[in-house]
Each structure stands twice: as C-alpha cells, then as structure tokens.
Amino acid sequence: MIKEIDLKSKTLNNLVAIANQFNLQGQVTDIQAFGNGNINDTFLVKLDSSTQKYFILQRINTHVFRQPKLVMQNMRVFTDHATKRLQDGTLDRDRCWKIPSVILTQDNREYWMTPEGDFWRAISFIDNAKSFDIITDSDRAREVGCALGTFHNLISDLPPKKLADTIAGFHITPRYFQQYDTALAQSKKNKSSEIDFCLQFIHNRRTWARVLEEAKADGKLPLRLMHGDPKINNVLFDNNTGQAISIIDLDTLMPGLIHYDIGDCLRSSCNFLGEETQTWQEVRFETELAQAILQGYVFQAKDFLTENDYEYIYDAIRLLAFELGLRFFTDYLAGNVHFSKVKYEEHNLVRALVQFQLVQSIEVQKSAICAIVRDLK
Numbered sequence: 001m002i003k004e005i006d007l008k009s010k011t012l013n014n015l016v017a018i019a020n021q022f023n024l025q026g027q028v029t030d031i032q033a034f035g036n037g038n039i040n041d042t043f044l045v046k047l048d049s050s051t052q053k054y055f056i057l058q059r060i061n062t063h064v065f066r067q068p069k070l071v072m073q074n075m076r077v078f079t080d081h082a083t084k085r086l087q088d089g090t091l092d093r094d095r096c097w098k099i100p101s102v103i104l105t106q107d108n109r110e111y112w113m114t115p116e117g118d119f120w121r122a123i124s125f126i127d128n129a130k131s132f133d134i135i136t137d138s139d140r141a142r143e144v145g146c147a148l149g150t151f152h153n154l155i156s157d158l159p160p161k162k163l164a165d166t167i168a169g170f171h172i173t174p175r176y177f178q179q180y181d182t183a184l185a186q187s188k189k190n191k192s193s194e195i196d197f198c199l200q201f202i203h204n205r206r207t208w209a210r211v212l213e214e215a216k217a218d219g220k221l222p223l224r225l226m227h228g229d230p231k232i233n234n235v236l237f238d239n240n241t242g243q244a245i246s247i248i249d250l251d252t253l254m255p256g257l258i259h260y261d262i263g264d265c266l267r268s269s270c271n272f273l274g275e276e277t278q279t280w281q282e283v284r285f286e287t288e289l290a291q292a293i294l295q296g297y298v299f300q301a302k303d304f305l306t307e308n309d310y311e312y313i314y315d316a317i318r319l320l321a322f323e324l325g326l327r328f329f330t331d332y333l334a335g336n337v338h339f340s341k342v343k344y345e346e347h348n349l350v351r352a353l354v355q356f357q358l359v360q361s362i363e364v365q366k367s368a369i370c371a372i373v374r375d376l377k
Contacts, residue, residue: 018057019045021112022103022122025052036133036233037249038339039064044125054125055103059118060111064338065251068119070164072110075102075250077162082154096238097150098126098246126246129236134274138292140237141269145293147235147244148227148265149300152258155225156304160255163225170228170252171260173209173323180326183333194349198329201356205322211315212259220308226261228252231268231275259312262297263320266290271358280353285361290317291372298376313373318362325355 015031026049034044034056041059060068082099103122105112111121135141169175180202189195215221227234229252236246268275270289273282294313298305329352331338339348362369 015043015045015057018112018114018120019122021105021120022055022057023106023108024055024103025049031057038341040251045122052124054127056100056123056125057120058123059120060251062117062119065166067164067166068111070166071251072102072121074163074166074253076110078155078158078250078253081158085154085157095146095150095243096245097154098129098236100124100126100246100248100250126236126248128239129245130239131233131236131248133233133276134272135232135269135289136272138288140242141289141292142296143237143242143244144232144235144265144269145296145298146300147247147296148230148261148293149297150244151227151230151247152224152261152301153304156301158225160223160225163254165254167252167254170254171226171256171320171323172213173319173326174213176323176326176330177206177209180330180333183330187333189333194353198325198349198352198356201359202326202329205359209319209322209326212257212312212319215308215312215315216257221257221259221312223255224258226252226254226256226258228254228256228260230261230265232265233268257316258309259316260320262313263316263318264324265297266293266317267321267324267355267358269293271354273354275351275354277354278350280350280357283354283357283361285317285321285358285365287365287368287372290369294372294376310373310377314366314369317369318359318366321355321358321362325352325359328352328355 012031016028019028019031024047026047028045029048030046031043034042039061043057045055045057047053060071062068065071079099079101086097101124102110103124104110111119113119135144212221216223227247227250229249230247234247234249235244236248237243238245270286271283272286273279277283328339328348332346332348332352336342336348342348
C-alpha cells in the first residue's frame with residue numbers, strides 16, 4: 001500500500017531526476033513514499049507506460065549496508081540462479097513464483113550514486129500483489145511457510161561462497177552482545193521499570209543465546225544461504241489467487257543458517273498484534289499459526305532438511321525473537337541509530353518489549369511447539 005505523503009517540490013524534483021538515471025520504459029508521472037521499512041528510504045514510482053507501470057526506487061542506508069555494491073552483486077547472482085531454476089521446472093506449475101529484478105542505469109550499472117555519495121537503486125515492482133503486517137488465519141499462514149520453503153528450495157543448490165557476507169555478524173546473536181555492552185556502558189538513559197525488565201531479561205538468557213552458533217560450530221547445522229529478513233510483510237500474495245508468489249527485500253541475502261530465516265518468519269507471523277503494538281503486555285505467540293507455517297515450509301523444503309534441522313527449530317523461533325528484542329533495546333540505549341525511523345524517543349524500547357514478551361510466550365509453550373515440530377517429520 002502506498003503511504004500518502006506530501007513531498008516538497010524540491011524533493012520531488014530531485015527524486016524524478018534520480019529516477020531518470022535508470023533505464024525506464026516511460027516518463028515518471030508520480031512518486032510516493034512506499035512501505036514501512038525501518039532501514040532504507042523506499043519510493044513507488046509511477047510511469048506512463050503500459051509495459052512498466054511502476055517500479056521501486058530506493059536509497060540504501062549505507063550506515064547499515066556499508067558495502068552496498070556487494071548487496072547488489074548478491075542480488076544479481078540470486079536472480080540469475082533462481083530464474084534458471086524456475087525455467088528448469090523446479091516449482092509446481094500451479095504456483096506462479098515471481099522474482100524482483102534489478103533495473104540498470106542508463107550506463108548499464110546496477111546502482112546510481114549522487115555527488116553527495118547517496119546510493120540509489122531501482123527494482124521491478126511486482127504488480128497485482130500485496131503484503132500484510134499481520135497474519136490471522138491458518139490458510140494464509142501456510143502460504144507464508146510455502147513462500148519461505150520455496151525461496152530456500154530455489155537457493156538450496158547455490159554454493160554459499162558465491163555470495164558475499166554483506167553485514168558482518170548479521171544474525172550471529174553473541175556478536176550483538178558486544179554492541180549491547182558498549183551501548184549500555186555509554187548510555188545515559190534514566191532508569192525505569194521497563195529498562196530494568198529488559199536488563200534482567202537479557203542477563204538471564206545471555207549464555208543460552210549462543211545455541212545456534214554452537215550448533216554450527218559443532219557441525220550440526222550447515223552453512224547455507226539465507227534471505228536474512230523473511231518477516232511477514234516481505235511476503236507478497238497474489239490478489240486473485242491468494243497464493244504467496246514472492247519474497248522481496250533481498251538486501252540481507254547472504255551465507256548463514258536457514259534457521260535464522262525460519263525463526264524470523266515465525267517470530268513476525270505468529271503475533272496477532274504485530275511488531276508495532278503499544279500493548280506489548282498482551283503479545284502472544286500463536287501456535288496454530290506456527291503449525292500452519294511449518295507445514296507449508298516443510299512441504300516445499302523437506303528434500304534438503306536434516307534431522308538436526310528439525311531439532312533446532314524451536315531454538316530458532318525463540319532465539320530470533322530474543323535477538324531482535326536485544327537489537328531494538330541496544331539501539332534505544334545508543335540513541336536510535338540503527339533503527340532510526342522512530343516516532344518517539346522510546347519507540348525502540350517498546351519494540352524491544354514486544355519481542356521479549358513474545359519470547360516469554362514461546363518459552364511457556366515449548367512443549368506444544370516441539371510437538372508440532374515432531375509431527376512434521
């Protein structure tokens with residue numbers, strides 16, 4: 001959905017000039033801010049064309065993505081590989097899977113940089129589809145699982161060494177503790193009951209947070225490729241069929257553990273109140289949705305899953321909610337630097353509380369979640 005805003009004329013003219021740096025199939029007629037991402041600045045550009053009505057224009061946050069050229073390189077490697085897999089008949093004919101593609105500049109580059117150093121890119125827009133911030137029924141949840149399983153299926157034979165590690169330590173939870181310790185030592189935030197809760201919550205789970213990295217080090221979980229951010233609003237659903245037809249936002253596509261994707265997908269999908277709720281005390285992990293997602297996922301991914309993969313699914317779900325809460329709380333202590341799109345000073349603190357409440361709900365329901373996983377095999 002387009003977020004309606006009143007762009008100042010100077011800003012709009014600048015955006016049109018930037019859009020025209022790319023190889024377009026028509027004239028720009030409108031530009032609107034798009035989506036609700038926390039990192040990049042994203043715009044939907046409308047063209048007077050029957051073949052390319054829209055495309056996505058993005059300014060990459062180079063504070064987060066310090067090597068944006070590698071981000072674009074990874075995206076090209078993925079799209080080339082996944083497109084070939086689709087042409088080879090990898091997927092069922094009943095599912096029309098779509099892959100966002102890079103639109104090159106007028107001089108055939110994958111990006112355009114302003115004289116000030118801003119990094120811009122253009123990506124094809126998948127029309128006649130929509131995303132959701134919240135999932136409330138099992139049928140749609142199953143489609144979310146099918147989407148992630150399809151994505152992992154498409155890259156299951158792509159060697160991890162072919163993609164660059166674009167964010168050092170991304171989803172490696174123990175490394176986030178280093179940032180947390182620094183932010184905590186330097187923070188001048190006034191103490192509150194919410195801050196005290198977060199401090200104790202993190203302290204109690206500090207040692208356990210190494211669980212997936214230890215499994216990787218022990219050879220129980222192999223290094224594969226991951227999407228890195230398969231949260232619910234990055235899954236697109238066809239407006240007509242209701243099927244999941246794509247996973248977008250490929251900035252964090254890189255070598256990692258598929259469990260980071262599984263955990264992040266369920267963390268974001270199995271919360272009726274969503275990530276931005278103010279009533280964090282009411283957040284609950286919905287096991288019915290989790291069961292449907294995992295059923296859809298395994299249906300598409302069962303050919304490459306191992307016994308150990310199943311063994312660590314519960315830990316992945318618990319860990320990714322904890323990790324995001326840790327990152328939100330760290331950023332709050334540091335002054336909202338990473339997740340900088342905040343509406344008020346305590347926004348990232350509330351976001352952390354939502355995730356920590358979700359962790360507690362997951363922990364209370366461990367037996368039920370593990371039973372769901374056993375039934376998948």
